[in-house]
Each structure stands twice: as structure tokens, then as C-alpha cells.
Amino acid sequence: MLGRFVKKFPTSTKRMGKMAETDYEAVRNLLGRYARAVDLRDFETVGNCFTEDAIASYSGLTIPQGRENVVNHIKGVIRTVHSQHFNYAMTIDVDGDQARTLSYSIAVLIQEDGGGYQSLARGLTYTDKLRKTNGRWQIYNRLHTADWQWVLPAYMNPGGMWEVDPKDAQTSTIFRSVFDK
Numbered sequence: 001m002l003g004r005f006v007k008k009f010p011t012s013t014k015r016m017g018k019m020a021e022t023d024y025e026a027v028r029n030l031l032g033r034y035a036r037a038v039d040l041r042d043f044e045t046v047g048n049c050f051t052e053d054a055i056a057s058y059s060g061l062t063i064p065q066g067r068e069n070v071v072n073h074i075k076g077v078i079r080t081v082h083s084q085h086f087n088y089a090m091t092i093d094v095d096g097d098q099a100r101t102l103s104y105s106i107a108v109l110i111q112e113d114g115g116g117y118q119s120l121a122r123g124l125t126y127t128d129k130l131r132k133t134n135g136r137w138q139i140y141n142r143l144h145t146a147d148w149q150w151v152l153p154a155y156m157n158p159g160g161m162w163e164v165d166p167k168d169a170q171t172s173t174i175f176r177s178v179f180d181k
Contacts, residue, residue, distance in 0.1 A: 035085035
């Protein structure tokens with residue numbers, strides 16, 4: 001029975017050697033590319049995610065109109081040692097060459113704190129309006145809202161979660177908490 005189902009619905013949408021990308025997937029990939037570019041400090045890619053005339057508001061701060069101004073604001077992330085953005089629970093509504101998205105994200109920002117580090121985790125909501133121009137989706141209106149945050153100690157390069165004892169095959173792993181450091 002399963003074999004017939006798989007044959008009816010191909011697992012690939014290849015066309016001319018490239019995977020066809022729906023508008024929905026293109027928008028989702030754009031949002032993922034933005035988050036990854038922020039974390040890599042790749043501000044050229046961040047800029048490519050926005051239209052030249054983009055407007056944005058980040059946590060109540062209205063950024064002057066224009067891609068360059070939006071990117072300059074985002075460059076503030078360089079004040080942190082490390083960041084990771086996790087996007088989830090996206091709704092994407094595409095209508096021709098326009099789209100609206102609502103997505104939740106958790107941003108973890110690692111900052112120096114005296115002789116150690118602290119992690120600032122923020123629950124974010126992104127409400128975006130996008131436009132497709134010349135086959136490429138970009139954000140032209142972004143509302144970034146910080147919904148909650150917490151601050152905890154952070155341990156950089158904590159190593160593995162367990163240690164291996166190669167002489168003992170029966171108990172070859174011993175759990176070690178990262179907090180034991």
C-alpha cells in the first residue's frame with residue numbers, strides 16, 4: 001500500500017537539474033538566510049534580504065527608511081561575542097508578488113560579563129511584508145517585537161556532554177554536566 005502512495009507523489013520536483021522552489025519555500029528560506037547571516041555577521045547578505053526602500057522597527061525603535069539604515073542597526077550585533085537565531089512557527093501568506101509573514105524566533109546573544117559570559121535569550125516576533133521583484137523575495141516592512149527575555153550565565157566551548165572511557169566497553173560513556181566546569 002505504501003509503495004503505491006510513494007509512486008503517486010514524487011519526492012522530488014526537479015526541473016532542469018535544479019530543485020524547483022515555491023514562493024512559500026523561497027520566503028521561508030529568505031527568513032532563514034537572514035537569521036543565519038546575522039549570526040555569521042554577513043551584513044551583505046543581511047542587506048540583500050531587504051528592499052532598497054525598506055522600513056523597520058526593532059523593539060519599538062523606528063529605523064530611518066532604507067536598506068543601509070536597517071543593516072547599520074542590525075550591525076549592533078557585533079557587540080556580542082556570539083549569537084544564534086532559531087526561527088519556528090512561521091505563517092506565510094503569499095498573494096502574487098506580495099507576502100505577509102508572522103514568525104517566532106528565539107535569539108540567544110552571548111555577551112562578556114566581567115571575567116565570564118552571560119547569555120541573553122529573547123523571544124521575538126517578526127511581522128514582515130515582502131515583495132517579489134525580478135524573481136527575488138525581499139522584506140520591505142519589518143516589525144520586530146521582543147516578547148520576553150532572560151539572562152543566565154553562559155559557558156563558551158563547553159565540550160562534550162559525556163566522557164568516553166575506552167577501557168570499559170559496558171559503561172563506555174559517563175555523563176558529565178556542562179555545569180561541572
